[in-house]
Amino acid sequence: MLDVVILAAGKGTRMCSNKPKVLHTIAGKPFLQHVVDRSRELDADNIHIVVGHGADSVRAEIGSENISYVQQTEQLGTGHAVKQALPQLQADSTVLILYGDVPLIKSETLKNLVSQVGEKSLGLLTVNLDNPSGYGRIIRDQDGSVVSIIEHKDANLEQQKVKEVNTGVMAVRSQDLQRWLPQLNNNNVQKEYLLPDIIAMAKAEGMSIETAQPAEESEVLGVNNRLQQAELERIYQVNMAKDLLAQGLTLLDPARFDCRGTLKVGKDCLVDINCVFEGDVTLGDNVKIGPNCHISDAVIGDDVEIKSHTVIENAQVGNNATVGPFARLRPQAELNEGAKIGNFVEIKKAVIGKGSKVSHLSYIGDAEIGSDVNIGAGTITCNYDGVNKFKTKISDGVFVGSNTALVAPINLGENVTVGAGSVVTVDVKDNDLAVARTRQRNISGWKRPVKK
Structure with missing residues (x-):
């Protein structure tokens, strides 16, 4: 079973628009619709969209065919956003977490990521950037295994030199999310509940973090302006x-x-x-x-x-x-x-x-x-x-x-x-x-x- 959770609650202040950011378009189609279309290509059993700013406009534009909407009344971070969808998730499903402002992601990349999920593993989409400034860094041990993700604002000078970064896209078992998300805290510079913090929880339980990468960097680029x-x-x-x-x-x-x-x-x-x-x-x-x-x-x-x-x-x-x-x-x-x-x-x-x-x-x-x-x-x-x-x-x-x-x-x-x-x-x-x-x-x- 596959549940897709798409985070689409942000206002997008830098777009300087009254329209929710995810309803702005690429090739005449809203960012969010691109992501929904890729989800449908995966034959997802359920698609859950987390909405906040302009929720009514998002519902009206995207429609409700095989889609459920989850309200995030306060934008308190990505972990908090996914947590709002927990009651909607099937107990035995794999959960793919996507972003409504990342419109060029390809279904082939997502299929590869979902295939990494197992009883003792989760899938994490990463990418290598020449200029990783602003992105969370992927921290690996001497064996090359992922041990944590450090947000840019929390990274020290050595960690900021890491080129491999987190895209935010993950595939995780529903039962694991149900256990980890309530444990998140906001003890960070942003004072937000951050989804990448579940990586450390997974490692603490002896799970492996299996990474996948897109064919092109553009697949994981978000739109902020x-x-x-x-x-x-x-x-x-x-x-x-x-x-x-x-x-x-x-x-x-x-x-x-x-x-x-x-x-x-x-x-x-x-x-x-x-x-x-x-x-x-x-x-x-x-x-x-x-x-x-x-x-x-x-x-x-x-x-x-x-x-x-x-x-x-x-x-x-x-x-x-x-x-x-x-x-x-x-x-x-x-x-x-x-x-x-x-x-x-x-x-x-x-x-x-x-x-x-x-x-x-x-x-x-x-x-x-x-x-x-x-x-x-x-x-x-x-x-x-x-x-x-x-x-x-x-x-x-x-x-x-x-x-x-x-x-x-x-x-x-x-x-x-x-x-x-x-x-x-x-x-x-x-x-x-x-x-x-x-x-x-x-x-x-x-x-x-x-x-x-």
Whole structure:
């Protein structure tokens, strides 16, 4: 059995924010959610989050699915925090203790740590730092066995030279915690009940302290201020870029790439600089994405070109389609094979048929457009009367002239032609020409106004 206890009660004063520290984000996801996700990858039987400052906000953001919350009314140290969770722990479980502001920890590292726990041993995650200042030092005996952890403020000059430090992450049997935590005292510089003090208790009982280390130092870095948050964001994004490059994605500059969700890529895809991906995005084969695009919760087919400064949200783009530059696909936009959406075009809750074109300066909303339709520049579907939305249906082969307003609800039959500058308010039958504009008047002798 595995219980995970995540410490998330701190205010995070150095973040200079009204928001609890653990709700600030890396890759668009709260620090704490990253830690919860790693816990779930371990198939933890129970996840317990110790909350304090902003507890209601934390509960609302993270939710309660397979999670129990424990209140720490006073922040009196890490040992005191874990002690609050003791009544929730299963008697025969292994307890993994994590931190809500350490978002880059990997599940493989945690699995290795948990495997160190036995009847006469506990697991301790350590790391070697070039600059260990501020961290508790790992003190070993002549045989290399861990005997204690000395906090930086309590360490003497010789102990401060030790490079191996405590990350705070531990795996311990529940029954041992139940015995040790009530014995903690606050006889230290910080006047806090410190979790690392259980190491000395374990040694006194003849238990061994088995250590594990992360593959990368960044896994155990915590966030205390905005600078550290920015540094971890870059580390996360670089690691994401490396994974995608290994999968065959071409990134013209991996340092100018952001993924705040999941990105699945086919073969021979290319992504230019400053592109942001959010939510769940899937790219087919041979997709080319120009610079400065923002794509979220979208499925992109094969051989698609998305030109620069395009925004796509909750939309589908079919094979061989072209989108942009400066286009926007809003939720429920669906482009079929070979469709073309040009510059300064906005599509919302509309289906664009096979081979159809909306090349520039148009708005198509709440519409169903057939195959091989050409929508002229400046065309809009007038779908909203201020209260309700109405649908525009355009059949195959329609040609709509520039600067046309299609007032929904309206149906244009097959092969209809709409004259430029028309305001179309009634249905048009197959093969008809619709012209709806006032007759032009030319006034002779017209004199322009002169500024007085």
